[in-house]
Amino acid sequence: MNYNLEIEKIIERIKEKNHKTILLQLADGLKPEAKNIVDTIEKETNTTVLIWFGSCFGACDTPFGLTQLGVDLTVQFGHNVFIKNPKGW
């Protein structure tokens, strides 16, 4: 894999905040990496890791309604911070 997925950084955050339920959201080209990421995180931490099945068009495209599943950390791969203009596009 030629892209830095920073899994160590994610594990560090999980341990630091004692997160238990994690959601991974991956840009399309990175979706095949989901298995490796889930396996590594679950091996290194006491967590349940979920994978977002739907779209991941950008940092503008984040899932909602996750609290009902008890998700306490979402990790989106492939996108940087998106600065929304509240006045429109």
Added chain:
Amino acid sequence: MDNLLINAEYKEEIKLTDETLNYCKKFKTIALYSSIQFSSNLDKILSQLKEANINVITSQPERTNSQSQILGCDLSYKNLKLTQKPDAFLYIGDGIFHPRALVLSQKDEENFKEVIRFDPITNQHYILNLKDVDKILKTYKGALIKFLHSDSIGVIITLKPGQQQFNPSKQLKEKYPNKKFYFFIDNNIDFSKAEDFPFIQCWVNTACPRIGFDDAPNLPIPIINLTEALNIE
């Protein structure tokens, strides 16, 4: 809820091929952009262009959080926030979605500047011009005319927090008091469902503006984006 964004930065060194560098020498000033995977990995390319006596400019476009990064939604030239006009754009990345934004951002500019897309994975370059978006722009102009002549308008609003534009869309009623606006809500915007509402003559997309450009030519209904609907003189 806690959130993390992972840029998935490309780990290998990237540099222009001799062929691409020679092509770039045609231009005195080049504006350099990339997707986030490559935007922190442009040092070698910058030094190559500098050694070739090419003036390189860049910016942090309106919705980005990083210098040289381009997003698919920064579709107007002013959103790029360039302080100097380039002779061409050079985009570093392996997809077509982002460099096409650089083409569409020039749709209202008097002098179009070509977009050189260099793919650092295949080491090939491709040239993008206005003719590559000809069908998109023709469809769009047709939809604008249809909007102006329609009385019954459907406004589609996404629930995605980053793309939700409910408040700005309310301005439509003020700007066009003689039109009737019907507001529709969904999560993923799929305009193939639009045919279920035959009383709508034209649609206004308020979600990702690329829906109004890239998707519209493949749909049997007229769609314009909120920005254009609010800015028609």
